[in-house]
Amino acid sequence: MCALNDDIREYTERLREGAVPRAYRGIMSFMSELLRRMSASHPDHAVSALYAGFMDMTYFAITPADLKILNLKVAVVYLHEENRFEVWLGGGNRKIQAEYIKRLSGADIGDYTLSKVSPGVDSILEKRLLEHPNFEDKESLIRRLDNDVTAFIGDMIELMRY
Secondary structure, eight states: OOOHHHHHHHHHHHHHHSHHHHHHHHHHHHHHHHHHHHHHHOTTSEEOOOBOOSSSEEEEEEEOHHHHTTTEEEEEEEETTTTEEEEEEEESSHHHHHHHHHHHTTSOOTTOEEOOOOTTOOOSEEEEEEESOOTTSHHHHHHHHHHHHHHHHHHHHHHHTO
């Protein structure tokens, strides 16, 4: 097991090299822009602040009234270690999340992944959107994510009608 001071030395060296802070700033800048643009293109949806995370995940919620009234939310998630975007259906709290996981366990959920109730799991349903995204082509990436998240939201509204 590494000592904390050893980990901090390694961390400091990586920061001095420059790639890690540049990449992190780039991801945060992109996520802020994505949040701003999706908020503008979906003015009727409730949008949360950006959660930066601890270099594990960064996300924001964008939720239409049809899901919010059910105490559900949609999270646009970037997973740092995996370099992947996902979209999640989440509950307002763990109890609601567990209820929906149970309710959906026998349902036809298409190509979505149903989560399991366990500590640290923050979703009801998940979908991988994009592995190894091209951050250099920001406009295309924003368009694709907006389209994919919009389709997910539509599917979740339909799924909750049953």
